[in-house]
Amino acid sequence: IAGITQAPTSQILAAGRRMTLRCTQDMRHNAMYWYRQDLGLGLRLIHYSNTAGTTGKGEVPDGYSVSRANTDDFPLTLASAVPSQTSVYFCASSDGRGYTFGSGTRLTVV
Template sequence: NAGVTQTPKFRILKIGQSMTLQCAQDMNHNYMYWYRQDPGMGLKLIYYSVGAGITDKGEVPNGYNVSRSTTEDFPLRLELAAPSQTSVYFCASSQGYGYTFGSGTRLTVV
């Protein structure tokens, strides 16, 4: 099983550019999450979804958008990238106890 797949693994953006971070899971999990991890820090929740068509904000949603049109996919959209969005982004899914994490996307905004 692939589990949770994130693409791309690395990306450099210029200030003001936009991009979409992709996340897909093949475990038929209802719950999916996007976290960001700044250097030397824990994970902060950006957005989450409890099922297809349902999304909600986490702790740090500003500057991001999400959609959940299918159970499998949960893309994260960055509009007008800013240096403060330089971080490692993790997608996760869950169906019960604990999360399965993707391998992360390392994003640098210059």
């Protein structure tokens, strides 16, 4: 089934540790995105990539980095996790006509 795969589904992480959230799509969409969802705040854009080899900062990029080495993969890295990064993270992709979202990664930083 075409779509977006996110891994892991959930994770408990010690503060200060490094963590990479994985996102893979099989739809050959050019654009990909990372959002975080927090209660009462909706979804906020962390980073995006309009095409392989390019990335850009969203609304809340601090503490996160991304790379886009190829069309299919768009990993999100937390270099040194802090408790305020506890959230649900959604990866999405777009072909210019609509957006497809992954099922999310629930991350708890303790």
